[in-house]
Amino acid sequence: PIVLVHGLFGFSRLGPMAYFKDVAVELSRQGAVVYTAALPPAQSDEVRGRRLLAQLSCWQQRDGHTRFNLIGHSQGGTTGRYAAALRPDLVASVTTVGTPHFGSAVADLLQRQTESAGTQDAAAALANAFAKLLALLSEAPVGLEDARAALLSLSSQGAARFNALYPLGAPPAPCQAGPEEQGGVHFYSFGGTAAATVAASDLLLRPFAKAFGAEPNDGLVGLCASYWGLPRRHDLKLNHLDQVNHRHLGLFGSPEPLALYREHAEFLARRGL
Numbered sequence: 001p002i003v004l005v006h007g008l009f010g011f012s013r014l015g016p017m018a019y020f021k022d023v024a025v026e027l028s029r030q031g032a033v034v035y036t037a038a039l040p041p042a043q044s045d046e047v048r049g050r051r052l053l054a055q056l057s058c059w060q061q062r063d064g065h066t067r068f069n070l071i072g073h074s075q076g077g078t079t080g081r082y083a084a085a086l087r088p089d090l091v092a093s094v095t096t097v098g099t100p101h102f103g104s105a106v107a108d109l110l111q112r113q114t115e116s117a118g119t120q121d122a123a124a125a126l127a128n129a130f131a132k133l134l135a136l137l138s139e140a141p142v143g144l145e146d147a148r149a150a151l152l153s154l155s156s157q158g159a160a161r162f163n164a165l166y167p168l169g170a171p172p173a174p175c176q177a178g179p180e181e182q183g184g185v186h187f188y189s190f191g192g193t194a195a196a197t198v199a200a201s202d203l204l205l206r207p208f209a210k211a212f213g214a215e216p217n218d219g220l221v222g223l224c225a226s227y228w229g230l231p232r233r234h235d236l237k238l239n240h241l242d243q244v245n246h247r248h249l250g251l252f253g254s255p256e257p258l259a260l261y262r263e264h265a266e267f268l269a270r271r272g273l
Helices: 023-029 045-063 075-086 105-117 120-137 147-154 156-165 202-212 255-270
Strands: 002-005 034-036 068-073 091-097 185-192 230-236
Touching (some): 002 023, 002 045, 023 034, 105 156, 105 202, 147 156, 185 255
Parallel strands (some): 002 034
């Protein structure tokens, strides 16, 4: 089975809209069994990962599956890595899409700006309120919101600590390939190079792209930070929201991201996963 794992301020479903827009439907059409995780919209990888493990255990006992293929977008990728590190018996593979394994320059910038302006408490309170609203409107647990912990997980400092604790699949350096299999778990990664893709989501992401200087990025994650395990494709002309098929902010999708997930599901099947 495939489990889709959402990122920061994500959700399984928000009314009629899925975070991974049309992805579960597309993969199900191809014969895959697909689950969608429902995690706290803003929390650390460890807290999110423990919630994910609880859901995997539930699906295993209820439906009789042995192990799962996790596909995580953004922070969903590191959340999946945590789950694999703690319970490799439950995880066959972890695929990360636009995940800041070595931290995001945007997270570092937000940390510096709120610290220098003395607005950390106010910014965290606002972000937590938004995360709580998302949880109330979706299937996520309510009351676990911690935007500061989420921001630390996504920062360079937090990523370095996390990687030291949970190194399975780690490349020797950013922008390099890591092992495809380690500790009995397979690792794959995808990365985007287009902060602007002539999409409505460009309005949200284009300003953040400046934080990366000349490095290719998807608007929130630098290309080199997205490498982990065996690189599948790191030349995707997709911004951070395009990667989950929200090219037009959830109103319309695009066939390109769906083809990406479909091809990867077929790749996992050929690997016997």
